[in-house]
Amino acid sequence: MASIAQPHVQSHQATAQPVVHTQRSGLWDWLTTIDHKKIGILYGVTAILFLMIGGLEAMLIRTQLVSADNTLIGPNTYNALFTMHGTTMIFLGVMPLSVAFWNYIMVLQIGARDVAFPRLNAFSYWLFLFGGIVLNMSWFFGVNEVPNQGWYGYAPLTEEAWSPTRAVDFWILSLQILGVASMLGAFNFIVTILNMRAPGMSLMRMPMFTWTTLITSILIIMAFPAITIALVFLMMDRWVGTGFYAPAAGGDPLLWQHLFWVFGHPEVYILILPAFGIVSEIVPTFSRKPLFGYSVMVYATAAIAFLGFGVWAHHMFTTGLGPTANSVFSATTMTIAIPTGVKIFNWLGTMTFGQIKFTTPMLFAVGMISQFTIGGISGVMHAVVPLDAHHNDSYFVIAHFHYVLFGGSLFGLIAGIYYWYPKVTGRVMNESFGKWNFWIMFTGFNLTFFPMHFLGLQGMPRRYYSYGEGSGWEFWNVVVSFGGFLLGFSMLMLLFNIGQSLRTGKRVGANPWDAPTLEWATTSPPPVYNFREIPQVANRDPLWAEKYGTDHENEDSEVGISIGGRELGTAGVPDDKDKETLRLQHAAEEDAGHGIHMPNPSYYPLVAALGMFLLAVGMLIDFPTLIALGPVDFSIVAVLGLITLIGGIFGWSFEPASD
Amino acid sequence: MTQAVEVVHASGGAGHAAGHGGDDHTSHTATGINHRKLAMWLFLASDCMFFGSLIATYMIYRGRAEEVFREGAGTGPFPSQLIDIPFTSVSAFVLLMSSLTMVLALAALQKNNLRGSRIWLAATSLLGATFLGGQYFEFTEFYHEGLSLQTNMFGATFFTLTGFHGLHVAIGVIWLLTLLYVSLRGGLKQKDAMSLEVAGLYWHFVDIVWIIIFTLVYLVPYEEMGTEGLEEGGEHGMRLIEFGRNALGTFF
Ligand code: HEM
Numbered sequence: 001m002a003s004i005a006q007p008h009v010q011s012h013q014a015t016a017q018p019v020v021h022t023q024r025s026g027l028w029d030w031l032t033t034i035d036h037k038k039i040g041i042l043y044g045v046t047a048i049l050f051l052m053i054g055g056l057e058a059m060l061i062r063t064q065l066v067s068a069d070n071t072l073i074g075p076n077t078y079n080a081l082f083t084m085h086g087t088t089m090i091f092l093g094v095m096p097l098s099v100a101f102w103n104y105i106m107v108l109q110i111g112a113r114d115v116a117f118p119r120l121n122a123f124s125y126w127l128f129l130f131g132g133i134v135l136n137m138s139w140f141f142g143v144n145e146v147p148n149q150g151w152y153g154y155a156p157l158t159e160e161a162w163s164p165t166r167a168v169d170f171w172i173l174s175l176q177i178l179g180v181a182s183m184l185g186a187f188n189f190i191v192t193i194l195n196m197r198a199p200g201m202s203l204m205r206m207p208m209f210t211w212t213t214l215i216t217s218i219l220i221i222m223a224f225p226a227i228t229i230a231l232v233f234l235m236m237d238r239w240v241g242t243g244f245y246a247p248a249a250g251g252d253p254l255l256w257q258h259l260f261w262v263f264g265h266p267e268v269y270i271l272i273l274p275a276f277g278i279v280s281e282i283v284p285t286f287s288r289k290p291l292f293g294y295s296v297m298v299y300a301t302a303a304i305a306f307l308g309f310g311v312w313a314h315h316m317f318t319t320g321l322g323p324t325a326n327s328v329f330s331a332t333t334m335t336i337a338i339p340t341g342v343k344i345f346n347w348l349g350t351m352t353f354g355q356i357k358f359t360t361p362m363l364f365a366v367g368m369i370s371q372f373t374i375g376g377i378s379g380v381m382h383a384v385v386p387l388d389a390h391h392n393d394s395y396f397v398i399a400h401f402h403y404v405l406f407g408g409s410l411f412g413l414i415a416g417i418y419y420w421y422p423k424v425t426g427r428v429m430n431e432s433f434g435k436w437n438f439w440i441m442f443t444g445f446n447l448t449f450f451p452m453h454f455l456g457l458q459g460m461p462r463r464y465y466s467y468g469e470g471s472g473w474e475f476w477n478v479v480v481s482f483g484g485f486l487l488g489f490s491m492l493m494l495l496f497n498i499g500q501s502l503r504t505g506k507r508v509g510a511n512p513w514d515a516p517t518l519e520w521a522t523t524s525p526p527p528v529y530n531f532r533e534i535p536q537v538a539n540r541d542p543l544w545a546e547k548y549g550t551d552h553e554n555e556d557s558e559v560g561i562s563i564g565g566r567e568l569g570t571a572g573v574p575d576d577k578d579k580e581t582l583r584l585q586h587a588a589e590e591d592a593g594h595g596i597h598m599p600n601p602s603y604y605p606l607v608a609a610l611g612m613f614l615l616a617v618g619m620l621i622d623f624p625t626l627i628a629l630g631p632v633d634f635s636i637v638a639v640l641g642l643i644t645l646i647g648g649i650f651g652w653s654f655e656p657a658s659d
Numbered sequence: 660m661t662q663a664v665e666v667v668h669a670s671g672g673a674g675h676a677a678g679h680g681g682d683d684h685t686s687h688t689a690t691g692i693n694h695r696k697l698a699m700w701l702f703l704a705s706d707c708m709f710f711g712s713l714i715a716t717y718m719i720y721r722g723r724a725e726e727v728f729r730e731g732a733g734t735g736p737f738p739s740q741l742i743d744i745p746f747t748s749v750s751a752f753v754l755l756m757s758s759l760t761m762v763l764a765l766a767a768l769q770k771n772n773l774r775g776s777r778i779w780l781a782a783t784s785l786l787g788a789t790f791l792g793g794q795y796f797e798f799t800e801f802y803h804e805g806l807s808l809q810t811n812m813f814g815a816t817f818f819t820l821t822g823f824h825g826l827h828v829a830i831g832v833i834w835l836l837t838l839l840y841v842s843l844r845g846g847l848k849q850k851d852a853m854s855l856e857v858a859g860l861y862w863h864f865v866d867i868v869w870i871i872i873f874t875l876v877y878l879v880p881y882e883e884m885g886t887e888g889l890e891e892g893g894e895h896g897m898r899l900i901e902f903g904r905n906a907l908g909t910f911f
Pocket residue numbers: 055058059061062082083085086087089090093094149150151152398402405406409410448461462463464465484487488
């Protein structure tokens with residue numbers, strides 16, 4: 001394909017020549033950083049840590065269930081394990097790992113130098129970390145204090161009468177803190193995307209991953225309020241003695257389910273859409289052609305998000321809402337499958353006639369598409385009300401949501417790790433090891449979760465710590481547990497590859513995969529200020545347009561094929577350290593010390609988050625109280641926390657953003 | 660082949676430097692809307708969902724206290740015995756007037772009339788505080804009549820919903836007073852009008868929500884309960900006078 005003389009990615013000219021803050025990396029620097037890239041790394045590392053904790057809990061669950069009448073883990077511990085496993089995986093694993101990519105990658109994709117509110121961004125991270133600590137802190141108070149009511153915490157089980165220990169309180173306060181963190185982050189990303197796109201990047205030129213970030217963030221700000229209020233009611237029921245969920249007082253336990261699932265269903269899209277975005281970046285790159293049906297993809301994503309608010313009661317088919325409500329929610333649920341199916345066909349269409357390169361990221365992306373589809377199909381099965389009555393609370397449901405959450409979300413996120421690792425570290429992860437990693441994970445995953453469909457249909461209930469000899473479930477449980485350990489092992493392989501490649505990974509230049517989006521236009525890793533000159537965007541796939549011409553602009557199918565002809569190098573890892581990259585690197589180095597104005601680091605976000613943490617700790621743990629000040633029985637630590645929080649926010653408001 | 664990012668030294672705006680957090684150069688945002696203003700709009704959208712959840716809950720449980728009582732379980736007092744529409748209309752009016760003064764404060768600042776902006780800012784805070792005083796009175800009054808969070812579903816939902824709104828007003832007042840303080844120290848000039856505008860958006864929103872709450876909680880009639888379920892009959896009326904007495908009692 002002919003290249004075109006006219007430049008499609010032009011510079012956005014700059015005049016500013018003040019000081020660049022030098023990039024240090026001591027502990028203090030990490031604590032006060034407001035650089036979106038560092039915050040992205042913090043999010044990623046912390047999320048992976050929590051994924052490992054959640055994984056460990058899963059391993060214990062599977063060890064207990066490996067044989068009938070096993071007495072290794074008692075019922076109380078088992079309840080704690082599945083609750084913590086679910087809560088951890090969702091709120092501390094998958095969500096923050098997505099946020100890690102939003103921070104690091106999305107900002108680069110739109111050609112910005114940071115997010116709109118860098119200090120708020122740091123605050124979100126610290127709140128996330130402390131929220132995770134509050135949840136897991138419960139382990140230190142004995143197993144009866146560990147949240148044990150299931151990840152969706154149904155009332156009235158969570159009411160004081162049935163859950164008299166602090167277990168539920170740890171869960172409530174942790175979710176409240178995590179909710180604040182997620183919402184603040186979402187505001188920040190929406191403003192960043194809408195306001196800070198590089199010149200020329202119209203909405204319909206944004207990369208798909210940026211689109212899914214935008215839509216997911218909108219879901220977060222619209223869905224989290226419902227759970228926040230639901231948790232406020234629960235807190236008041238437990239601590240103040242109101243009766244929001246207590247039938248005796250005229251309250252209704254189903255109110256919790258409504259509020260929770262009004263949040264909860266959009267939440268599952270919050271978990272999956274970022275993975276959709278990642279796959280939509282990887283599939284075109286390794287099929288060597290632009291995303292098939294880009295605009296349809298955008299509309300489908302928006303449609304999924306919109307419809308996602310109208311299906312919540314499909315989680316409540318068995319609560320007796322009545323045939324009318326059930327039919328309506330059944331229909332809306334099935335409707336959602338349409339835009340979801342559209343996306344799957346878009347990816348397939350992108351791969352059709354493409355020059356597919358099965359690199360590790362591509363393997364994970366294709367794995368995601370296939371496994372998510374299986375989960376999607378069993379999802380449509382639950383939408384059929386009478387069928388759901390059988391699936392409900394059985395292992396069939398566990399199988400379903402692991403196919404979408406693990407096979408969908410986590411496979412997508414791992415694809416993202418393999419794909420963007422070179423951007424973050426300047427090195428690629430070991431490719432042959434990566435392929436082993438994929439195949440072992442894929443095998444382990446299917447051995448673990450596919451037989452759960454059978455177990456569920458045979459009537460094995462979820463959340464039971466044991467099953468009897470002669471139940472007929474013994475065989476598949478052995479298979480599932482074996483698969484689970486294989487899956488656990490594959491997660492360790494991933495961890496090992498991430499660590500090992502930091503030192504031994506092959507060094508690469510700006511755009512090792514020859515990908516089309518802007519994050520690949522700057523060096524790997526990027527300088528503090530990301531782009532020396534803000535790029536000017538005239539195309540949906542700017543780096544391809546600039547390199548191969550623009551014929552494929554708005555024309556989704558063929559052109560990409562003939563682009564190729566370009567050998568991707570051994571093990572599928574091309575080294576694209578060409579002149580252009582070198583020149584960019586030079587420019588960046590030359591530039592260090594003069595040029596671009598970046599905001600100052602700040603410790604106020606950490607201080608304010610610490611205040612929030614102390615407030616929660618003060619409410620959870622008995623400390624001397626302030627009875628001296630009057631009738632208010634309020635913990636000193638909580639008061640200190642409140643003061644620190646308010647002080648932090650004021651300090652931050654009056655601190656100049658940059659000098 | 661052309662370069663991905665051409666490195667050209669020339670004149671032009673470096674508007675995309677990071678750290679937009681504090682500055683108000685709207686011309687540099689892709690939408691033309693200031694960052695903080697856009698963030699506030701988004702927050703308000705989200706806040707609609709907060710209030711939406713609370714109001715929906717209130718409406719679901721509306722009349723539940725009476726129902727439970729009829730079934731022979733719960734106790735009063737009930738809304739028909741407590742709600743004082745004239746009194747709350749006055750405080751609603753006060754809150755609405757504070758939106759007017761807020762507009763005036765912003766207009767003054769935009770015209771570089773610093774003195775005017777301070778006066779109207781002070782007036783807005785004062786009106787907001789007056790509304791809060793009214794709510795304090797109302798809450799204590801209801802409490803003395805025997806209504807607490809634990810009494811019945813009306814107590815739980817009423818205090819939670821109006822309290823959540825009151826918290827919004829309280830945060831608004833603190834915010835406005837902070838701006839007033841900054842202004843008095845010379846930190847709120849014409850060029851900083853955006854700071855006031857953003858606070859104003861929030862303030863107007865809190866007012867609008869009150870109109871909805873006022874309608875659904877106060878104006879829409881409740882089942883008439885006479886003196887049923889009251890402990891000692893309870894006295895009604897004359898609340899404003901009592902308010903004066905209470906307020907004096909609080910301060911002296
Ligand atoms: C290491 C691989 C994993 C294994 C072996 C595993 C295994 C299990 C099992 C056996 C249960 C059911 C426990 C019971 O009901 O008694 C469960 C529940 C659950 N898992 Fe996983 N899981 C894994 C990864 C994940 C991931 C990645 C996610 C989410 C992103 C996740 C989310 C959940 C949730 C939400 C529950 C429901 C907890 C509840 O009932 O409250 N799991 N898991």
